[in-house]
Amino acid sequence: GAVVSQHPSWVICKSGTSVKIECRSLDFQATTMFWYRQFPKQSLMLMATSNEGSKATYEQGVEKDKFLINHASLTLSTLTVTSAHPEDSSFYICSASSTSGETQYFGPGTRLLVL
Amino acid sequence: SQQGEEDPQALSIQEGENATMNCSYKTSINNLQWYRQNSGRGLVHLILIRSNEREKHSGRLRVTLDTSKKSSSLLITASRAADTASYFCASSPSGGSYIPTFGRGTSLIVHP
Numbered sequence: 001g002a003v004v005s006q007h008p009s010w011v012i013c014k015s016g017t018s019v020k021i022e023c024r025s026l027d028f029q030a031t032t033m034f035w036y037r038q039f040p041k042q043s044l045m046l047m048a049t050s051n052e053g054s055k056a057t058y059e060q061g062v063e064k065d066k067f068l069i070n071h072a073s074l075t076l077s078t079l080t081v082t083s084a085h086p087e088d089s090s091f092y093i094c095s096a097s098s099t100s101g102e103t104q105y106f107g108p109g110t111r112l113l114v115l
Numbered sequence: 116s117q118q119g120e121e122d123p124q125a126l127s128i129q130e131g132e133n134a135t136m137n138c139s140y141k142t143s144i145n146n147l148q149w150y151r152q153n154s155g156r157g158l159v160h161l162i163l164i165r166s167n168e169r170e171k172h173s174g175r176l177r178v179t180l181d182t183s184k185k186s187s188s189l190l191i192t193a194s195r196a197a198d199t200a201s202y203f204c205a206s207s208p209s210g211g212s213y214i215p216t217f218g219r220g221t222s223l224i225v226h227p
Contacts, residue, residue, distance in 0.1 A: 046214065093157055
């Protein structure tokens with residue numbers, strides 16, 4: 001099956017710093033990538049959808065200047081949490097879909113802890 | 116909101132028993148998918164069922180879809196301790212967008 005990787009798998013940072021998370025589709029070209037946020041014992045909340053070469057579409061309530069998304073190639077999307085604060089601590093998961101778009105393949109997630 | 120609702124929120128069974136989880140959604144869909152998530156991990160795709168399908172099987176998994184009731188069920192037969200995980204349904208709305216909306220999930224614990 002299709003493989004999506006995320007890096008890093010976990011990160012601890014100080015409040016005010018920026019953190020970049022990478023999402024890569026390893027064996028297929030991802031036309032669209034999605035970024036989700038998940039709090040403990042809760043569902044996934046879609047943050048934004050990004051298509052290669054165009055600006056990301058953010059969900060209502062998600063600050064685009066806070067969560068910068070870049071989808072520069074068909075195999076890589078990055079999420080940068082700028083000026084992170086403790087309330088940004090969460091589990092961030094990316095997913096990717098190919099041209100057909102029916103199925104999303106998820107990365108293993110990145111756990112962010114902001115002190 | 117298209118968000119699905121899973122029922123029950125938590126399920127605890129003994130190994131060998133069957134586990135049934137239900138999912139409801141609000142508007143018409145193109146397809147519905149079930150995912151599994153082990154604690155602290157990403158999601159693993161289990162089954163996709165399209166709006167014109169009523170039932171699909173994959174190994175010990177059986178998914179049904181009732182579009183008239185806007186609901187789906189996931190049945191895991193002969194459960195194993197390794198099936199312990201959270202299970203999410205995700206419904207993709209009809210009308211062109213494939214972006215699915217996830218339900219809150221069912222936390223399944225299978226006791227050995």
